[in-house]
Amino acid sequence: xxxxxxxxxxxxxxxxxxxxxxxxxxxxxxxxxxxxxxxxxxxxxxxxxxxxxxxxxxxxxxxxxxxxxxxxxxxxxxxxxxxxxxxxxxxxxxxxxxxxxxxxxxxx
Amino acid sequence: xxxxxxxxxxxxxxxxxxxxxxxxxxxxxxxxxxxxxxxxxxxxxxxxxxxxxxxxxxxxxxxxxxxxxxxxxxxxxxxxxxxxxxxxxxxxxxxxxxxxxxxxxxxxxxxxxxxxxxxxxxxxx
Numbered sequence: 372x373x374x375x376x377x378x379x380x381x382x383x384x385x386x387x388x389x390x391x392x393x394x395x396x397x398x399x400x401x402x403x404x405x406x407x408x409x410x411x412x413x414x415x416x417x418x419x420x421x422x423x424x425x426x427x428x429x430x431x432x433x434x435x436x437x438x439x440x441x442x443x444x445x446x447x448x449x450x451x452x453x454x455x456x457x458x459x460x461x462x463x464x465x466x467x468x469x470x471x472x473x474x475x476x477x478x479x
Numbered sequence: 480x481x482x483x484x485x486x487x488x489x490x491x492x493x494x495x496x497x498x499x500x501x502x503x504x505x506x507x508x509x510x511x512x513x514x515x516x517x518x519x520x521x522x523x524x525x526x527x528x529x530x531x532x533x534x535x536x537x538x539x540x541x542x543x544x545x546x547x548x549x550x551x552x553x554x555x556x557x558x559x560x561x562x563x564x565x566x567x568x569x570x571x572x573x574x575x576x577x578x579x580x581x582x583x584x585x586x587x588x589x590x591x592x593x594x595x596x597x598x599x600x601x602x603x604x
């Protein structure tokens with residue numbers, strides 16, 4: 372089973388700053404199987420990025436994804452108030468889905 | 480509006496059973512693979528089970544295999560999760576999620592693009 376490890380666990384930043392979130396896989400992952408989600412408190416997750424770098428419908432261009440193999444990155448160029456939330460990476464493989472443990476982006 | 484609405488959660492004793500439902504609307508339900516994903520209190524997301532469009536392919540996480548059964552009724556636009564032999568560690572918010580699994584230009588993409596608001600399952604004596 373592929374394990375996804377996200378870092379850092381918590382990122383303390385101010386509105387307007389740039390956020391860089393990492394997702395590392397225990398073995399190589401197909402880029403087309405890698406996605407990112409944002410989850411605000413008390414809400415369901417929302418798809419941000421699929422295929423490692425494609426923005427989902429309606430997602431701001433402040434969000435960008437990159438990476439390949441075992442290392443993937445989600446970048447938020449300028450943090451807005453609604454971006455302070457928990458972010459999860461997800462991969463699909465061998466008919467199974469796994470999520471990273473999440474990175475919390477909090478207001479500094 | 481594309482929507483998924485879960486129901487059926489509640490408080491159940493260890494060893495008990497519960498059946499969750501997920502009603503889909505606003506899209507052609509029969510054309511999409513579907514997933515159940517859960518989230519224990521204060522924890523991260525955990526995939527539970529997947530079912531293909533025609534119920535031909537069904538998969539479970541090891542943590543629920545043999546206890547949970549996923550099913551769907553395309554005529555009723557509904558997804559189900561039958562949960563038996565429930566344990567305290569099954570306590571979670573359970574989400575149903577659409578999993579398009581579409582292919583384009585030689586690549587296939589797997590992600591969950593529509594989620595319900597979730598239903599809470601509490602297993603406690």
